Every structure is written in structure tokens, then in C-alpha cells.
Amino acid sequence: MKVLIMGFDGYLGWPLTIRLMANGHDVIGVDNLYTRNAVNEVGSTSALKILTPTQRKIEAESIFNGTLQIKNFSVAEFNPKRISDVRDTKIYKLINDEMPDAIVHFAEQRSAPYSMRNWWHAAYTMNNNIISTMNLIYAWKVIKEETGKDIHIVKMGTMGEYGTPNFDIPESHYVKALINGKKDIIKTPKKAGSWYHQSKAHDTDNMGLANSMWGLTATNIMQGPVYGTRTKEITKESLYTRFDFDETWGTVLNRYCVQAVLNMPLTPYGKGGQTRAFLSLEDSVESLKRLIENPPKNGEFRIVNQFTETYSVMQLAEIVKEVGNEIGLNVSIKSINNPRIEADTHYYNPERKILPELGIIGPTRDIKSEIHIILDDLSKEKERLQRYMRVIEPKTSWKSSGVIVSNETKKRSKQ
Numbered sequence: 001m002k003v004l005i006m007g008f009d010g011y012l013g014w015p016l017t018i019r020l021m022a023n024g025h026d027v028i029g030v031d032n033l034y035t036r037n038a039v040n041e042v043g044s045t046s047a048l049k050i051l052t053p054t055q056r057k058i059e060a061e062s063i064f065n066g067t068l069q070i071k072n073f074s075v076a077e078f079n080p081k082r083i084s085d086v087r088d089t090k091i092y093k094l095i096n097d098e099m100p101d102a103i104v105h106f107a108e109q110r111s112a113p114y115s116m117r118n119w120w121h122a123a124y125t126m127n128n129n130i131i132s133t134m135n136l137i138y139a140w141k142v143i144k145e146e147t148g149k150d151i152h153i154v155k156m157g158t159m160g161e162y163g164t165p166n167f168d169i170p171e172s173h174y175v176k177a178l179i180n181g182k183k184d185i186i187k188t189p190k191k192a193g194s195w196y197h198q199s200k201a202h203d204t205d206n207m208g209l210a211n212s213m214w215g216l217t218a219t220n221i222m223q224g225p226v227y228g229t230r231t232k233e234i235t236k237e238s239l240y241t242r243f244d245f246d247e248t249w250g251t252v253l254n255r256y257c258v259q260a261v262l263n264m265p266l267t268p269y270g271k272g273g274q275t276r277a278f279l280s281l282e283d284s285v286e287s288l289k290r291l292i293e294n295p296p297k298n299g300e301f302r303i304v305n306q307f308t309e310t311y312s313v314m315q316l317a318e319i320v321k322e323v324g325n326e327i328g329l330n331v332s333i334k335s336i337n338n339p340r341i342e343a344d345t346h347y348y349n350p351e352r353k354i355l356p357e358l359g360i361i362g363p364t365r366d367i368k369s370e371i372h373i374i375l376d377d378l379s380k381e382k383e384r385l386q387r388y389m390r391v392i393e394p395k396t397s398w399k400s401s402g403v404i405v406s407n408e409t410k411k412r413s414k415q
């Protein structure tokens, strides 16, 4: 297959690129290196050193079977003064030239805390995420009308679109409802907890509308937080994917692992009862590969709740502490005031049917072994990571965002 990955340079984009290449697929990777720059913007870096995109292409093509073409541009192009037709966007032109079998959309601002920093970051997140998806929807529509080719769109959404409802989270865009005594089919209720999660919920609704109006063929992946440093292909350092750990870009389990290596206390927020749907990098990449290779029927909008296990953030802290102490680290846990507005004890039970049908039954490696591998990889970077300790403690508060005007925002306003 020929697969276009928008956002190929990111934490998931890169391992998926090489998983597909290793299986003989050709990949076209688009990325404007936004995440690399935005992580620098908050004074942080990837905990694992990564190659430049050009070096990545050379390395991957020398090791794996498929080919990799790389392009650097934004897929959220929207300039109403210059462009009045989607056919004039770079992403349309690329899709039209290459005619891939599937397009994976990872090219979104992916951090909840980043979106909560202040007005600029909220507006950036909304604009980038919603416009990039809108460009893709219209590119798909024009190409289908003009050539008849129905390209499968694989879009990364998030489990966080649902929030933490008091019902089992359906794996479907629609549910049956009884409202004021009348039955109907309505969209699955959403309760996002940040501007980032809200932008993804908006994308899902836009794709659902494109599906009901025009028959968009798409897989929308509701994924929980991912952890890990390795996949089957990442067998040496030159193939590492990025690994974020700062308060803005790092996700909870990856952050705990860096904290453990640096002898900093692990930081469950609040009571630590926040339960989320987790999966390892290996299981995420394999699930994505199988979803790409097994598309839905033409005109279907397939929702996939992509995870293998659920844990509370306190349970995870205890597991990292146990594994860390087993390998001689001195790991402690210190709960801190929750900088977010979220329930820290709640019901949580998402449905999970589609991945088991594709053979992804449970985690391929138990979580303790996976944490062991992460801690080993990070321990080699300990000296360098010590210079970044100040970016680990949370500073972005959901309550005060919009009030704080940081120096960095002032600088941007003057540009």
C-alpha cells in the first residue's frame, strides 16, 4: 500500500512510518516540524536523541523494504486572501499527485496543557487542528468526485473527547437515546476537559458530518495516553522516536519514568484516581497498522476505542515505583495539587470490540516489562536529562489560563 502520514515526525508518526516500511508499504511523510519547535518553546527537549527528518529517511530506507518520501509543510494551510479553492493547498496537490491508499492524520497540536496556557495557545490549537482536518475532508471530497478514488482517512482522535462519563463509553459515533420521552439516534455525548480535547471532539463531529453528507470513509481513533520507547523496529538508537517528559508535552507514564530516573518524586495530580485507557507504543503502532491494512467499507465512519488496559494515575505511580526500586532506583511518590480541572475519582469503562476483532486482544508485553525497558533507555540519558529538571514540575493551571500573559506570548504578539 501507499500511505501518506501527516505528522510522520512525531512520537507515533515515526514508529508507524517504519512499521509500515518494514512491512513493505511505501510511505509519504509530511511534517512541518511543529512539535520539535514547540517543545523547544517550553525550554524542553526529547529525552531520547532523534535524527533529523532527512537522516531518518536515509536510515529507514537503508534498513527497511518500503520507500519514504518526506515533505515539510503545514497541512493547516488557510489564507483566505490567497487561496479560495482546496485544490490550491499543498496537501491537496500532494494527495492528488500521489493518490495514496490511506491517509493518516497525526498533524495536530497534541498537548492538553499547551492548549491551556493562554488565549494564543487555545486559538492556535483550535485553528491548527480543525483547519487541518477540514482541508483533508475537502481534499478527499474533490478527489473522490474527480477521480472516483475513495481514500481511507485514518484520523487520530482521543479518548479524552468523552471525558469520564458515568456510563460505559460506546465505540460508536451514534447512540440510541430517550429524551423527553422520545426515542432517537444522537451523537455519542462528549465532555472534553481542555481546549485540545475539545478541538478533537470538534474534528470528530466534522468527520461525522462529512460521512453523513458525502460518505467519507474514515477510521477515527479514540486513543488513550501511550507509553514506551521501543517497537519491534526500534532496535537501535538511530531509530529512536521522540520521548517527551516536560509538563506540557510529556504524558503521565512517560513523565513518571523520567522522574524515577532523575530521583524526583512521581507526581500523581490530586487524589490520583483519574483513570485513563493506556497502551504501549508497540501496541499503538501495531493497532494502527492493522486498521490501515483492514479499512472499513466504503462510506463507513468507523470509531475505534484504541487502548489495551485502564489504570488510575496513582496505580501507575505505584507500578513505576515498584519496577524502579527493583532495578536500584530510589523512587518515591508525592501527590501534588491538581493543576487541571478534572474528576480525580470517577467511573471509567470504555467499550473495546474492534481491536480484538483485528487480533489485538491485550497488551503484547506486560506493563512492568515495558516500564523496565523505558527506565533502561532513559538511564543512559540521565546526565543530559538532569539539565531539564525545571521543566518537569507542572506550571500550567487550568484555572488561571487566559489570565497569565507569559513573556513568550508577549514576544509572539510583537512579531
Ligand code: USQ
Pocket (backbone or CB within 6 Å): 110, 111, 112, 113, 157, 158, 159, 160, 161, 197, 223, 224, 225, 226, 250, 251, 252, 253, 255, 267, 268, 269, 270, 272, 274, 276, 277, 313, 340, 342
Ligand atoms: N497526570 C498526573 N501527573 C502527571 C501528569 C499527568 O497525574 O505528572 C494526570 C493528568 O491530570 C490526567 C492524566 O494524568 O488526569 C493523563 O494526563 P496526560 O498528560 O498523560 O494525558 P492528556 O493530557 O490527557 O493527553 C495525552 C496526550 C494526548 C492524548 C491523550 C489521551 O497528550 O495527545 O490525546 O493523552 S487521553 O488522556 O485519553 O485523552
